[in-house]
Amino acid sequence: MRLFLLLLGALLMSSPANAQVRPKWTLVIHGGAGIIERDRVTPEQETGVRAGLQAALDAGTKVLEAGGSAVDAVEAAVKILEDDPHFNAGRGAVFTWDGKNELDSAIMDGRTRAAGAVAGSTTTRHPVSLARAVMEAGPHVMLSGAGADQFAREHGLEQVDNSFFGTPERRRQLEVLKSQQSNWFDVDLKYGTVGAVAMDMHGNVAAATSTGGLTGKRWGRIGDSPIIGAGTYADNRACAISATGAGEFFIREGVAHEICARIRFKGETAKQAADTVMAETKALGGSGGVIVVSPTGEMAWSFNTPGMYRAKASAGGERVIAFYGED
Numbered sequence: 001m002r003l004f005l006l007l008l009g010a011l012l013m014s015s016p017a018n019a020q021v022r023p024k025w026t027l028v029i030h031g032g033a034g035i036i037e038r039d040r041v042t043p044e045q046e047t048g049v050r051a052g053l054q055a056a057l058d059a060g061t062k063v064l065e066a067g068g069s070a071v072d073a074v075e076a077a078v079k080i081l082e083d084d085p086h087f088n089a090g091r092g093a094v095f096t097w098d099g100k101n102e103l104d105s106a107i108m109d110g111r112t113r114a115a116g117a118v119a120g121s122t123t124t125r126h127p128v129s130l131a132r133a134v135m136e137a138g139p140h141v142m143l144s145g146a147g148a149d150q151f152a153r154e155h156g157l158e159q160v161d162n163s164f165f166g167t168p169e170r171r172r173q174l175e176v177l178k179s180q181q182s183n184w185f186d187v188d189l190k191y192g193t194v195g196a197v198a199m200d201m202h203g204n205v206a207a208a209t210s211t212g213g214l215t216g217k218r219w220g221r222i223g224d225s226p227i228i229g230a231g232t233y234a235d236n237r238a239c240a241i242s243a244t245g246a247g248e249f250f251i252r253e254g255v256a257h258e259i260c261a262r263i264r265f266k267g268e269t270a271k272q273a274a275d276t277v278m279a280e281t282k283a284l285g286g287s288g289g290v291i292v293v294s295p296t297g298e299m300a301w302s303f304n305t306p307g308m309y310r311a312k313a314s315a316g317g318e319r320v321i322a323f324y325g326e327d
Helices: 001-013 045-064 070-080 125-135 147-153 170-180 247-253 255-264 270-284
Strands: 027-036 103-109 115-122 143-146 194-199 205-212 234-235 238-246 288-294 299-303 307-314 318-326
Touching: 027 045, 027 238, 027 247, 027 255, 027 270, 027 288, 027 299, 045 070, 045 194, 045 307, 070 103, 070 125, 070 194, 070 205, 070 318, 103 125, 103 194, 103 234, 115 125, 115 234, 125 147, 125 205, 143 147, 194 238, 194 288, 205 234, 205 238, 238 247, 238 255, 238 270, 247 255, 247 270, 255 270, 255 299, 270 288, 288 307, 299 307
Parallel strands: 115 143
Antiparallel strands: 027 194, 027 307, 103 115, 103 205, 194 205, 234 238, 238 288, 288 299, 307 318
């Protein structure tokens, strides 16, 4: 009898009812990291950013709940953030030294590891959609500058005047930076890059990132956001990642691919891998953060700054929107 009870207990402990069930879908988004602290964020800013993150979650969730792909979900979420001037992507992007807006974006499908990226786009309303067009309709992975916008026009993507992207607040930030002369980074030390990662009902993952780069950037500077393996990466064998931060250091660390490699080859959780790589990036001198989803349903974020605008949702789970390190 004792042996029977022991065997019964073992069976119950290993039964599906007690096993961790993978959610049908997951979605994590970010709106940038940096010196995001309660005494620096006004009530109006907090309300606006929270509404933007909520709207992006709604857009991505709608796709996933209907059985849509992870690629469709991350594009939908990022497009919402590109249209929101609270973030440094699309409308609301920071100005270059010469007073223009140059936009970078990337998207990657973890199922096939197909990827598309653009750098220095100036007239395409939604750079993330341009990156997707590059991935699906062109022979290359990355396009830049006038050529990227020409490709967008040839594929029917909405075009706008470059002035569409600028806002008075971003202009003020450029003027402050120029007055400081020696400062090379955003005056408020907020990397407002946006991104989304998702797992769909089929267990496929995808990632998308979009940014205006750094205030006052010069000489055609490109950060990590459109660099596959640095600021954006997706692989069904490991995870999907979108990053935000000091791009030069994320490129040197190969942050996104490095996290995926640790998950794939070392068997680390998404959180373990992300924390380790973000610590290594900090040791190089780089600040910022990442969001991660895995095909197992794990969602994670990691940042080495005081805060990061971030949010997550999953099938049957509660939504979380957070700003600060203590959230």
